[in-house]
Amino acid sequence: xxxxxxxxxxSGIARYEFFxxxxxxxxxxxxxxxxxxAQRAAFAGELRGAGSADPEADAADLLTIINGLLLEQLAxxxxxxxxxxxxxxxxRFFPEG
Numbered sequence: 001x002x003x004x005x006x007x008x009x010x011s012g013i014a015r016y017e018f019f020x021x022x023x024x025x026x027x028x029x030x031x032x033x034x035x036x037x038a039q040r041a042a043f044a045g046e047l048r049g050a051g052s053a054d055p056e057a058d059a060a061d062l063l064t065i066i067n068g069l070l071l072e073q074l075a076x077x078x079x080x081x082x083x084x085x086x087x088x089x090x091x092r093f094f095p096e097g
Contacts, residue, residue, distance in 0.1 A: 012074050039063050050094045062093050 022028045043059035052058045073081050
């Protein structure tokens, strides 16, 4: 994720522009929803394996957190984003066992 932001910021920006376009043009919602369903399902599978009590809800929260962090990184980039912001946020959902 972070590598693609560093090497192809335009793709990351286009992704968030699509979110905004969906807000304006409701007929695009199905496309964005399909992507979200696939992402949440993948995350839920990993979270289920990690012992989450509610993997679907945790997957939705994790996806929202990642989206927000990536948007923030696009707008206000920091050099150590992956280690100081992204990884700690994701690791909260995967407690050490």
